[in-house]
Amino acid sequence: MINDEYFLAALRLASGNDPIPGHVSAAARDAFGLRVPRAVTAVPAEWAATRGVRGAEGPHMVRFVAAGLTFDLEVTVGDGLIDVAGQVCPAPAEGSHVDVRTPHLTLTRHLAHSGQFAATGLPPGWLSVVCHRPGQAPVQTRWVRIRP
Template sequence: MMDDEYFLAAIRLATGQDPIPGHVSAAAREAFALRVPHAVTALPTGYTPARGVRGSEWPQLVRFVTDGLTFDLEVTIGDGLLDVAGQICPPPGEGCHVDVRTPHLTLTRHLAPTGHFAATGLPPGWLSVVCHRPGRAPIQTRWVRVRP
């Protein structure tokens, strides 16, 4: 059985009488600003804890895969900040770069001929990597949350 207050609140929402809270609208705008138009999303295939380290959860290894590209990321935490070492296979070639992103910070790195890159000093939390290739759609990893 539905109580009267819940029912009246539902009617107010349906008729537009109850505005969306400002913080909800702001969060939606921030999330929309993080999108990469026309990007293909690489999906995670799994997390692997570090080998040979007892009781340690670091570094974390994660692989993202999409048609034609694989992202291997190794994330470590030191002094409360994230360091990311990565490789894209096969190497996407000349003129390519990656953006290592958090919701509030983006670090752009040029890829080595082997597809390797690194970014240090990122805040913990949400993380994504975007590979930009001249003349082709960007490839982005799905956002992952990294906590110390």
């Protein structure tokens, strides 16, 4: 059953008599600005990782997969900040790099020959990693929310 107040608000919005609040429009523009054109999105994958698994207080392990790449991320929260240690497999070609992103901060890291990278001191909240490879479309992880 549709709530009458919700229905009337939807009608006002559709008729143009109830403008979209400025903060909603600003949030939509900010979210649109976070997109990576032509990027392939890596999705979370099941990971039966027994190595490096820690207790509830330790790092959180997460894996993303797309376009022949696997992102393994170890996320640690300490002192209210986030540290990310990651590896892209197989290791991309020379000249590849990753952007470790939050909505308000991007840290660019060159990949080691093994595909490893690290970023420290990130604010808690939403996080995504984008791998840039010469001559190929970028591959980005889905946004994940990391809470302290």
